[in-house]
Amino acid sequence: METKLYQNRTFDTVDYSDQSLSNVEFVNCEFLNCNFSKSDLSHNDFLDSTFKNCNLSLAVLKNTGLKNIKFIGCKLMGLDFSASNSFLFSMNFEDCLLDYSTFIYKKLKKTNFTDCSLKETDFSNTDLSLAVFKNCDLSGTTFVESILEKTDFRTSRNYAFDPSENKIKGTKVSYIALAGLLEKFDLVIE
Known part of the structure; x- marks a missing residue:
């Protein structure tokens, strides 16, 4: 399956909750006020991207690439980061709710x-x-x-x-x- 690429894009107030995204690569993207709660983000790559005021609670991150990611003001409850791709895994968190995460x-x-x-x-x-x-x-x-x-x-x-x-x-x-x-x-x- 071909990978879809989004580069230098801003996603504002998009609702991905309970949806599945796969084989998508986001490079230098910004996510503002987006809802990813309970979504399946497996087999996607996020590189040099920022999430601001987003909800990713209980999202599935199986083999998800998280490379140089900033989370600001995000709700990240119950996320299993241990299932994500370890290659170049790097993130920073500011004013985030990470309760019950792994x-x-x-x-x-x-x-x-x-x-x-x-x-x-x-x-x-x-x-x-x-x-x-x-x-x-x-x-x-x-x-x-x-x-x-x-x-x-x-x-x-x-x-x-x-x-x-x-x-x-x-x-x-x-x-x-x-x-x-x-x-x-x-x-x-x-």
């Missing part, structure tokens, strides 16, 4: 999460080295066998991870969060 086994080196909600998000076996979580809510987020080296959590809240189960050399945390990092030891910190 990034298992993804490389998110130097990824920026700014003013995001990441409640119950799974980062197991994820490379988050040099990532920055700026002013994010990480309640119930899972970090197991993750690479958190030089990751910056200082301005975020509600994060907890076991230092013995993750690589944490140079990880930046606030002193207030130390209790969450020592949770498994059942210490009384005053």
